[in-house]
Amino acid sequence: MEEQIRKSDTLQVVGQLAAGIAHEIRNPMTALKGFIQLLQNSIDHEEKDDFSLYFDVITSELQRIENIITDFLVLAKPQAIKHEQKDIIQIVQETMDLLTAQATLVNVQFHTEFEPSLPLLYCEPNQLKQVFINIMKNALEVMPIGGTLTVSVHAKDEKFIVVSIKDEGEGMPEERIKRLGEPFYTTKEKGTGLGLMVSYKIIEEHGGYIDVHSEIGLGTTFSIILPINSSEENKKE
Numbered sequence: 644m645e646e647q648i649r650k651s652d653t654l655q656v657v658g659q660l661a662a663g664i665a666h667e668i669r670n671p672m673t674a675l676k677g678f679i680q681l682l683q684n685s686i687d688h689e690e691k692d693d694f695s696l697y698f699d700v701i702t703s704e705l706q707r708i709e710n711i712i713t714d715f716l717v718l719a720k721p722q723a724i725k726h727e728q729k730d731i732i733q734i735v736q737e738t739m740d741l742l743t744a745q746a747t748l749v750n751v752q753f754h755t756e757f758e759p760s761l762p763l764l765y766c767e768p769n770q771l772k773q774v775f776i777n778i779m780k781n782a783l784e785v786m787p788i789g790g791t792l793t794v795s796v797h798a799k800d801e802k803f804i805v806v807s808i809k810d811e812g813e814g815m816p817e818e819r820i821k822r823l824g825e826p827f828y829t830t831k832e833k834g835t836g837l838g839l840m841v842s843y844k845i846i847e848e849h850g851g852y853i854d855v856h857s858e859i860g861l862g863t864t865f866s867i868i869l870p871i872n873s874s875e876e877n878k879k880e
């Protein structure tokens with residue numbers, strides 16, 4: 644319990660910090676990317692070879708900044724937060740649409756299992772989209788040579804809606820599962836360790852929780868469990 648309290652305090656501080664800066668970084672980033680592209684185009688071919696290492700470093704470091712911003716996108720716009728009754732399948736579908744190009748690039752096929760006639764869910768759709776993006780992106784990143792990403796949505800005990808995202812990646816040892824959601828915890832060279840932290844926070848705020856099941860060498864399933872009657876009063880502050 645103590646551990647939980649400590650963890651959520653840290654989440655709040657990091658979340659607030661992010662909200663203050665992430666949004667403002669977007670515009671200068673776009674300008675930088677544009678001008679670097681122009682610079683690259685205006686240097687003639689011979690010189691380009693000398694500079695190519697510099698361009699590679701600049702591009703990959705800009706990508707790293709972009710990853711951080713992407714993981715935080717929704718938290719960065721607190722003024723836009725609006726809870727409403729929404730069809731969860733539509734939110735999941737829109738998230739998959741956003742990631743189609745990225746999935747195709749690594750040969751990953753989406754497979755969906757949607758339970759029909761689910762009740763509407765009281766939620767903040769953009770925040771839930773952020774959670775699904777972050778978890779699906781992780782799934783794509785552990786399937787670099789392709790596979791199937793299974794996304795299912797179903798009801799549980801008439802009280803919850805469960806969204807499961809199942810990959811065929813490397814799987815995770817128990818020690819790693821325990822650390823998920825910790826700020827800056829990453830095993831990736833270009834990772835931020837912020838995607839799951841943000842996701843856990845958003846789901847917690849919806850009164851739900853995230854369950855992780857993983858088998859080494861076979862893959863991982865992230866289940867996002869959301870209460871159907873998550874009205875204002877039982878929503879955590």
Ligand code: ADP
Nearest residue numbers: 781782785829830831834835836837838839863
């Ligand atoms: P990042 O993706 O930037 O590393 P995240 O917070 O999204 O940060 O994820 C934290 C860590 O959790 C990852 O670095 C990885 O070790 C682990 N992880 C998350 N999703 C998966 C997955 N589907 N399979 C295996 N490991 C995962």
Ligand code: MG
Nearest residue numbers: 777781838839
């Ligand atoms: Mg990630």
